[in-house]
Amino acid sequence: xxxxxxxxxxxxxxxxxxxxxxxxxxxxxxxxxxxxxxxxxxxxxxxxxxxxxxxxxxxxxxxxxxxxxxxxxxxxxxxxxxxxxxxxxxxxxxxxxxxxxxxxxxxxxxxxxxxxxxxxxxxxxxxxxxxxxxxxxxxxxxxxxxxxxxxxxxxxxxxxxxxxxxxxxxxxxxxxxxxxxxxxxxxxxxxxxxxxxxxxxxxxxxxxxxxxxxxxxxxxxxxxxxxxxxxxxxxxxxxxxxxxxxxxxxxxxxxxxxxxxxxxxxxxxxxxxxxxxxxxxxxxxxxxxxxxxxxxxxxxxxxxxxxxxxxxxxxxxxxxxxxxxx
Amino acid sequence: xxxxxxxxxxxxxxxxxxxxxxxxxxxxxxxxxxxxxxxxxxxxxxxxxxxxxxxxxxxxxxxxxxxxxxxxxxxxxxxxxxxxxxxxxxxxxxxxxxxxxxxxxxxxxxxxxxxxxxxxxxxxxxxxxxxxxxxxxxxxxxxxxxxxxxxxxxxxxxxxxxxxxxxxxxxxxxxxxxxxxxxxxxxxxxxxxxxxxxxxxxxxxxxxxxxxxxxxxxxxxxxxxxxxxxxxxxxxxxxxxxxxxxxxxxxxxxxxxxxxxxxxxxxxxxxxxxxxxxxxxxxxxxxxxxxxxxxxxxxxxxxxxxxxxxxxxxxxxxxxxxxxxx
Numbered sequence: 001x002x003x004x005x006x007x008x009x010x011x012x013x014x015x016x017x018x019x020x021x022x023x024x025x026x027x028x029x030x031x032x033x034x035x036x037x038x039x040x041x042x043x044x045x046x047x048x049x050x051x052x053x054x055x056x057x058x059x060x061x062x063x064x065x066x067x068x069x070x071x072x073x074x075x076x077x078x079x080x081x082x083x084x085x086x087x088x089x090x091x092x093x094x095x096x097x098x099x100x101x102x103x104x105x106x107x108x109x110x111x112x113x114x115x116x117x118x119x120x121x122x123x124x125x126x127x128x129x130x131x132x133x134x135x136x137x138x139x140x141x142x143x144x145x146x147x148x149x150x151x152x153x154x155x156x157x158x159x160x161x162x163x164x165x166x167x168x169x170x171x172x173x174x175x176x177x178x179x180x181x182x183x184x185x186x187x188x189x190x191x192x193x194x195x196x197x198x199x200x201x202x203x204x205x206x207x208x209x210x211x212x213x214x215x216x217x218x219x220x221x222x223x224x225x226x227x228x229x230x231x232x233x234x235x236x237x238x239x240x241x242x243x244x245x246x247x248x249x250x251x252x253x254x255x256x257x258x259x260x261x262x263x264x265x266x267x268x269x270x271x272x273x274x275x276x277x278x279x280x281x282x283x284x285x286x287x288x289x290x291x292x293x294x295x296x297x298x299x300x301x302x303x304x305x306x307x308x309x310x311x312x313x314x315x316x317x318x319x320x321x322x323x324x325x326x
Numbered sequence: 327x328x329x330x331x332x333x334x335x336x337x338x339x340x341x342x343x344x345x346x347x348x349x350x351x352x353x354x355x356x357x358x359x360x361x362x363x364x365x366x367x368x369x370x371x372x373x374x375x376x377x378x379x380x381x382x383x384x385x386x387x388x389x390x391x392x393x394x395x396x397x398x399x400x401x402x403x404x405x406x407x408x409x410x411x412x413x414x415x416x417x418x419x420x421x422x423x424x425x426x427x428x429x430x431x432x433x434x435x436x437x438x439x440x441x442x443x444x445x446x447x448x449x450x451x452x453x454x455x456x457x458x459x460x461x462x463x464x465x466x467x468x469x470x471x472x473x474x475x476x477x478x479x480x481x482x483x484x485x486x487x488x489x490x491x492x493x494x495x496x497x498x499x500x501x502x503x504x505x506x507x508x509x510x511x512x513x514x515x516x517x518x519x520x521x522x523x524x525x526x527x528x529x530x531x532x533x534x535x536x537x538x539x540x541x542x543x544x545x546x547x548x549x550x551x552x553x554x555x556x557x558x559x560x561x562x563x564x565x566x567x568x569x570x571x572x573x574x575x576x577x578x579x580x581x582x583x584x585x586x587x588x589x590x591x592x593x594x595x596x597x598x599x600x601x602x603x604x605x606x607x608x609x610x611x612x613x614x615x616x617x618x619x620x621x622x623x624x625x626x627x628x629x630x631x632x633x634x635x636x637x638x639x640x641x642x643x644x645x646x647x648x649x650x651x652x
Contacts, residue, residue, distance in 0.1 A: 030493065031475035085441060089434040108415040108478055111437055115411060116471035118444055122464040129457055138448040145442035149357035152434055167356065 003316035004047070010310055011055040014069055018051050021073040025120055026080075037101050037113045041080055044098050050075045050180040053205075053314075057184025057198045060310040067128040068187050074137060075180045077121035082144060082172075084114035089148070090235065133183040140179035147171015158246055158254075158262055160238045166207070174206030197304040201314065204298035209321050211291040214239035218275060218284060220325045230271040236261050240290065242274070244283035253277055288325050295322045329642035330373070336636055337381040340395055344377050347399040351446055352406075363427050363439045367406055370424050376401045376506045379531075379640075383510025383524045386636040393454040394513050400463060401506045403447035408470060408498075410440035415474070416561065459509040466505035473497015484572055484580075484588055486564045492533070500532030523630040527640065530624035535647050537617040540565035544601060544610060546651045556597040562587045566616065568600070570609035579603055614651050621648045 001009070008015065026038035051072035058068035086092070087100040088110045094100060102110040118141075125134050151168045154160045181202030185195035217232045218241055232239050238246075238261060246257050256273065259265050278284050298318035305311050327335070334341065352364035377398035384394035412418070413426040414436045420426060428436040444467075451460050477494045480486045507528030511521035543558045544567055558565050564572075564587065572583050582599065585591050604610050624644035631637050 028472050028475075030472045030497070031479065033475050033479050034472065082441075085437050088437055107433070109475070111411050111414055112471055112474045112478065115408075115440075115444070116468065116475060118441070119464060119467035119471050122448065123461075123468060126457065126461045126464050131452065131455055131457065134460065135449075135452045138445060138452045141445035142442060142449060145438055145445050146354050146356045146360065148438045149354075149359050149435070149442060152438065153357065153359050171356070 003313050003320040004049075006313045007052050007056060007310075007317060010313060011052060011059060014055045014059070014072070015048070015052065017066070017069045018048075018055070018072045018076070021069060021124070022076055025073065025077070025124060026117065028116065033105070033109055034113055034116055037084075037105060037109055038080075038117070040098075040101060040104065041084070044095065048076060050079050050176060053177065053180045053202060054184045056310050056314060057181045058188045059184075060305065060308050060314075061185045061188035061190035061194060061198075063184070063188030065187070067130065068184055070124050070128050071133060071137075071183045071187055072180075074121045074124040075176065075183070077117045077124065078137070078141060078144075079176060081114040081117035081121065082148070082176075084110045084117070086148070088114075089152070128187065130187055133186050136179050136183050136186060140175045143171050143175040145171075147173075147175065155238060156236045156262055156264070157238065158257055160243060162240065162243055162247075165238070165240055165243055169207055169210045170203070173210040174203045177206030177209070178202035193304045197301055200301035201298050201318075204294050204301055205318055205321060208291050208294035208298060208318065211240060211287060211294065212322055212325050215241060215284065215287045215291065215325050218278065220284075220288075230274070233260070233271055233274055234266065236264050240287045241278050241283045244286055245274075245278050245281050248281040248283070249277070288322075291322045291325065295319055329639050329646040330375075332639045333378050333382060333636075333643060336639060337378060337385060340381045340385070340398070341374070341378065343392070343395045344374075344381070344398045344402070347395060347450070348402055351399065351403070351450060352443065354442065359431070359435055360439055360442055363410075363431060363435055364406075364443070366424075366427060366430065367410070370421065374402060376405050376502060379503065379506045379528060380510045382636050382640060383507045384514045385510075386631065386634050386640075387511045387514035387516035387520055387524075389510070389514030391513070393456065394510055396450050396454050397459060397463075397509045397513055398506075400447045400450040401502065401509070403443050403450065404463070404467060404470075405502060407440040407443035407447065408474070408502075410436045410443070412474070414440075415478070454513065456513055459512050462505050462509050462512060466501045469497050469501040471497075473499075473501065481564060482562045482588055482590070483564065484583055486569060488566065488569055488573075491564070491566055491569055495533055495536045496529070499536040500529045503532030503535070504528035519630045523627055526627035527624050527644075530620050530627055531644055531647060534617045534620035534624060534644065537566060537613060537620065538648055538651050541567060541610065541613050541617065541651050544604065546610075546614075556600075559586070559597055559600055560592065562590050566613045567604050567609045570612055571600075571604050571607050574607040574609070575603070614648075617648045617651065621645055 023042060026042060028034035054072040054075050055068055083095065084101055087095060087102050088107045092100050093103045125137055147168050147170065151172060154164050154168060178199045181198040182195055185198045214232065219229045249257060260270050295318040299315045302311055302315055349368060352368060354360035380398040380401050381394055410427055413421060413428050414433045418426050419429045451463055473494050473496065477498060480490050480494060504525045507524035508521055511524045540558065545555045575583060586596050621644040625641045628637055628641055
């Protein structure tokens with residue numbers, strides 16, 4: 001059993017309650033379109049990694065109540081709302097192998113049902129009555145939105161640095177991972193050092209997770225042309241493997257990136273050439289190394305927490321997240 | 327001086343602080359696109375009626391602190407976020423006589439900056455530390471989103487009843503008016519009866535306000551063809567004047583509404599014909615009467631509150647809101 005399945009097993013009972021919350025609270029009696037769209041999202045599944053982190057954090061900090069379930073559901077609602085809006089922004093037609101809501105219904109429904117889920121997440125966290133947890137999730141929501149907007153203006157801009165990339169990743173992915181872990185500690189009234197440790201763990205895990213995602217889009221560290229490879233390249237998204245390749249580009253290579261990414265003039269064979277350039281400059285291996293470093297930081301961040309089965313599983317999870325590209 | 331200017335004058339000092347909050351909290355250091363878009367929104371002005379209601383409600387309930395300013399700014403942020411998303415959903419190109427953000431930038435920016443403003447509103451209210459106010463605003467946000475989604479599915483559907491119309495209006499407009507008033511009472515720790523009275527006032531005022539808006543789209547109670555008249559008709563929006571006309575339609579008239587609204591096949595002269603049908607069935611006058619009734623309900627709702635200058639102004643404001651179509 002891998003670390004992810006171990007995590008699922010350790011919080012299975014709590015997670016059942018969270019899944020019930022997700023199912024019941026996503027419905028709306030007043031607007032039939034809402035349960036249609038949200039049922040599609042719930043059926044699509046997804047790993048529910050973020051709520052698992054909240055439950056694990058609360059339990060390893062000795063929490064005895066049920067409010068961590070509300071916070072876990074909150075985190076998943078925020079995540080789902082951002083997915084709905086992301087698919088509108090990216091004009092995506094597939095998510096997790098299924099048609100997106102914006103394709104099945106329309107952009108309008110995705111925008112408004114996303115807003116509904118944001119509001120519902122807000123209601124869920126108010127039910128905990130924990131102002132500190134609310135503050136953390138409010139801040140995370142703002143950082144997520146900033147990260148998404150920053151990504152918009154950084155997209156297709158070859159001067160985007162690794163630093164800006166990291167800022168985007170911290171916003172769009174790591175902020176919610178970090179908040180998911182931190183609120184678990186906060187609801188358990190854990191010592192500040194433990195809450196900070198869990199925040200740092202979630203942040204590093206989120207960065208590792210997103211870097212791996214961006215690397216997998218090029219087929220992983222040993223890139224091969226295959227199904228679903230190169231979506232980010234075709235959508236002219238400047239992710240780390242390309243940013244590192246642009247930094248090492250000679251004049252001719254720079255012209256290639258300008259044409260394909262900045263101008264978006266892509267021809268047959270361009271993706272294969274992009275992959276060759278990334279192999280040549282070892283940027284896929286470098287990107288993988290960055291992910292491994294962040295996973296290592298995530299593991300180290302857990303040090304202040306007392307030993308427990310859950311701590312070991314979270315530590316292993318950091319390795320597991322990057323194992324997808326080893 | 328009309329009631330609106332009187333209201334502005336009575337809370338002018340508080341409103342200065344709210345305007346500063348709006349200016350400073352809409353900016354973001356991390357994503358340059360955000361201050362660009364929000365500056366455009368702030369410059370566009372708007373009446374800021376909702377935050378004025380929050381300030382008035384808090385002051386008339388004897389509130390002495392400064393947290394009502396945070397709540398007033400919160401309410402305006404929620405309103406601005408919904409406007410950004412509405413313009414995307416409606417594919418609008420003008421708002422308050424100026425080009426919309428989705429036209430000046432793009433839909434992506436409007437969706438994401440709207441999300442950012444929602445998150446910022448959330449941070450503002452967390453600063454008050456008042457869980458009850460947070461609950462009210464969380465619920466209002468959910469009702470707003472439900473109202474917007476309901477409007478989506480009710481649009482272009484001739485079977486939409488006056489009841490469904492009212493449900494949409496209560497969601498998309500009245501919920502925030504009601505919450506804006508109620509949180510003012512709640513932050514002042516007013517008796518429950520006073521908070522309920524202010525909620526009921528805001529609800530009725532909001533319904534009156536939206537009915538008047540929908541009536542003005544047809545030029546008011548004595549409709550005349552002119553600039554900006556009939557936008558809702560062209561966009562096939564089923565508002566009260568049309569809903570009442572459909573209810574009274576004979577077979578031929580019904581065919582006209584089916585062609586123009588359900589099928590969206592509109593020809594030269596159709597708007598003039600629609601106006602003639604509404605005049606014939608007196609649905610514009612009936613709509614105006616509904617607005618007057620809601621304004622009367624708003625005034626009556628204030629009864630439990632002790633007499634004060636602000637109470638008189640709020641009462642007069644209800645009349646003023648519908649005076650636009652008298």
